[in-house]
Amino acid sequence: MANIIRLIDVTNRDGVQTSRLGLAKLEKTILNIMLNEMGIFQSEFGFPTSQHEINYLNANLELVKLGVLKPIRLNGWIRAIPADVELAFKMVPGLKHLNISASTSKQLIDNKYFGKRTKEDVIRDMVAAVKRAKELGAESVGVNAEDASRTDLDFLAEFAGKGKEAGADRFRYCDTLGYDDPFSIYERIKEIAKTIKIDIELHCHNDLGMVVACSLAGAKGAIDSGVDAYINTTVNGMGERAGNADLVSVVLSVLKSSGFAGKYQLDPRVNLSKSWQIAKYASYAFNVPIPINQVGVGSNAFAHESGIHADGALKDRKNYELFDYEELGRGEPEIIETGRMITIGEYGGIKGFRNVYEKMEIEFKDEEEAKKILDLVRYANVHTQKPLTEKELRFVAAYPDIARRIMTVTP
Numbered sequence: 470m471a472n473i474i475r476l477i478d479v480t481n482r483d484g485v486q487t488s489r490l491g492l493a494k495l496e497k498t499i500l501n502i503m504l505n506e507m508g509i510f511q512s513e514f515g516f517p518t519s520q521h522e523i524n525y526l527n528a529n530l531e532l533v534k535l536g537v538l539k540p541i542r543l544n545g546w547i548r549a550i551p552a553d554v555e556l557a558f559k560m561v562p563g564l565k566h567l568n569i570s571a572s573t574s575k576q577l578i579d580n581k582y583f584g585k586r587t588k589e590d591v592i593r594d595m596v597a598a599v600k601r602a603k604e605l606g607a608e609s610v611g612v613n614a615e616d617a618s619r620t621d622l623d624f625l626a627e628f629a630g631k632g633k634e635a636g637a638d639r640f641r642y643c644d645t646l647g648y649d650d651p652f653s654i655y656e657r658i659k660e661i662a663k664t665i666k667i668d669i670e671l672h673c674h675n676d677l678g679m680v681v682a683c684s685l686a687g688a689k690g691a692i693d694s695g696v697d698a699y700i701n702t703t704v705n706g707m708g709e710r711a712g713n714a715d716l717v718s719v720v721l722s723v724l725k726s727s728g729f730a731g732k733y734q735l736d737p738r739v740n741l742s743k744s745w746q747i748a749k750y751a752s753y754a755f756n757v758p759i760p761i762n763q764v765g766v767g768s769n770a771f772a773h774e775s776g777i778h779a780d781g782a783l784k785d786r787k788n789y790e791l792f793d794y795e796e797l798g799r800g801e802p803e804i805i806e807t808g809r810m811i812t813i814g815e816y817g818g819i820k821g822f823r824n825v826y827e828k829m830e831i832e833f834k835d836e837e838e839a840k841k842i843l844d845l846v847r848y849a850n851v852h853t854q855k856p857l858t859e860k861e862l863r864f865v866a867a868y869p870d871i872a873r874r875i876m877t878v879t880p
């Protein structure tokens with residue numbers, strides 16, 4: 470088991486760019502913190518060429534310096550052209566990790582670039598962008614082939630090879646339309662990895678319902694050819710159209726499936742027991758309920774009713790459960806207030822505010838500090854437009870200046 474499967478979560482990029490889905494910058498920050506707590510290798514935290522992201526991105530890099538976001542890596546996503554690299558480093562000077570993306574399929578080159586860019590242009594710009602990113606201080610760069618599954622394999626290998634020569638650390642194979650099946654992606658990745666010897670990221674979509682299977686099969690192809698694999702995930706599978714590979718499903722299937730368990734190694738830092746809380750938080754922040762049959766975290770994932778199943782599960786849980794709910798961080802009782810409840814929001818006052826923080830056992834050194842935090846909490850509520858979670862309230866109290874920066878957007 471020489472090679473390893475690491476996870477790069479793209480919720481804060483693919484998840485938020487999706488139609489009708491979005492997160493406030495404070496919510497994106499909390500998600501980065503939770504991904505770090507879960508031992509995820511890297512979070513694709515946003516778009517360093519988009520003006521409204523800049524304060525959030527710089528403030529999150531500040532959290533890296535403070536050791537709050539450590540050891541997780543944060544990478545920005547840009548187009549694979551030197552102009553985007555220049556702009557990204559101008560706006561977010563502390564950037565250390567990048568993924569740069571170009572369309573590689575004939576379909577997109579002919580019908581998206583409309584003949585304005587040829588295959589040669591795509592490679593030339595990508596190579597120049599990788600080199601410029603490294604000159605400007607990037608510690609790692611991934612080169613992304615958009616629509617890789619519909620790209621001629623020789624051209625993909627050329628793209629990955631030229632990227633590697635220019636200094637790229639990884640090649641991201643994007644099954645942008647969810648066109649691959651587990652067998653096709655296995656063969657294609659195995660071939661590219663064998664010829665180019667570059668670590669491979671699997672970025673798959675769920676248009677045909679095979680996203681997790683394709684991600685694992687691709688990772689197997691990479692490892693069987695002797696390179697490391699990086700699977701792109703999103704929390705609860707949130708992403709373009711039918712979504713991306715769900716984080717918890719990927720973790721469980723690498724750890725628990727018959728063909729992977731004990732044979733392929735998941736990054737040992739990944740902490741499955743954080744699954745429940747991250748899925749709940751993302752569901753709340755996106756305002757999208759978790760389906761009852763969701764893998765691992767759905768309310769039916771450990772429910773039994775039919776006679777034979779209930780009887781069997783009660784005799785021995787292993788009869789009808791492949792893994793234990795405790796492993797996902799489930800099973801703790803949740804306290805739901807059924808009587809009086811004080812919440813704080815954008816119109817809240819100091820008394821209610823103190824009551825809420827006292828319940829969390831957070832004290833302020835004086836009235837002035839309490840007022841300052843209350844003011845920020847009001848803004849945070851204006852910003853998220855829903856009751857703040859304990860994690861959000863704690864964050865604002867612990868890092869007020871960073872919270873202020875994250876919430877500041879100047880059009």
Ligand SMILES: [Zn+2]
Pocket residue numbers: 483645672674708709
């Ligand atoms: Zn995508």
